[in-house]
Amino acid sequence: MAAGSGGGGRKGYKTSLMHCYEVIPEKDACKLYFDLEFYKPANPDADGKSMVMKLIELVSQKLKELYDVNCSSKDVLNLDSSTDEKFSRHLIFLPQKTVFKDNTHIGNFVRTILQPAIRLMQSRAAGIPAEEAGHVFQCSAGAGLDGSLTNFTAVEDASKDWPAIAHKTKDIEMPHQEENVDFSFLIVNDKEGNKQLFVDLGVYTKNRNFRMYKSSKAGKNVILKIAEDNKFIPNCEKDVSLEEAYFLSSLICNVR
Structure with missing residues (x-):
């Protein structure tokens, strides 16, 4: 765990605890995670809650x-x-x-399932008409990072109680319904009006720092809290409070 620096004294110590990040070690088994964001003034018609639910449905389907x-x-x-x-x-x-x-495999999985959105975003950035852009991303919907779809196979890790998903490249056909999936909700504008994905693809690097539950970014006072539309409720083990159960569930590498 990494923590931001705070000033001296009790007040500084408490402040530093509010800027905590979990280090996701290279090659460690971890939970599937996403970092989502968009700049509201540049996306006045974007419905964030709806976009989150659509993404959850898409990932669950995959x-x-x-x-x-x-x-x-x-x-x-x-x-x-x-x-x-x-x-x-x-x-x-x-x-x-x-x-x-590990989180490298997560990155491969995420980039693979979002390939249609990436292609559509690139088409829009290049000014290709909507009709042609739709054709581009539909035709490429089945392509993985190397031109084939990434398939996932369970492997048992003797040091863990949970099965881990490892990617295995394999040529398979994408289901036909993929062609009718609308990926446009994943494309947003940045502050300058350029197209970007709602999903941050930069959070799957080696030894990544990921902000922890109830922490804020250094210099900020907005903490990471349970969303109003959250539907997950953790199972509380003996002598574990609901708040602690949420915290343990939020840790990416807490897979014991």
Whole structure:
């Protein structure tokens, strides 16, 4: 765990505790997680809550198709640190004690399932008409990072109680219904009006720092809290409070 620096004395110590980040070690098994955000003034018509639910539905569908894992919004911890200026969420997927081999595999999975959105975003940025852009992303919907779809296979890790998902490249056909999926909700404008994804793809790097539940960014006072539309309720073990159970569920690498 990494913490931001605080000033001297008791007040500084308390402040430093509010800027805590979980370090996601390279090659450690971890939960599927997302960092979502968009700048509200540049996206006046964007419905953040609806976008979150659509993403959860999309990811749940892909977990089922590619790994046969059942998942719904009740299996997703939804954390909010939005302000008047920015919509900001963290999602942690907790389906049936299933985790990924490491966050590099998560990054591969996320980029693969979002390829249609990435292609559509690139088409829009290039000024390709909507009709042609739709054709582009539909035709490429089945493509993985290397031109094939990433399939996921369960592997048992003797040091963990949970099965871990490791990616295995395999040529398979994307279901036909993929062509009718609308990925446009994943595309937003940045402050300058340029197109970008609602999903931050930069959070799957080695030894990544990921902000912890009830913490704020250094110099900020907006904490990461349970979202109003969160549907996940953790199971509380003996002598564990609900608040502590939420905290433990929020830790990306807490997979014991």
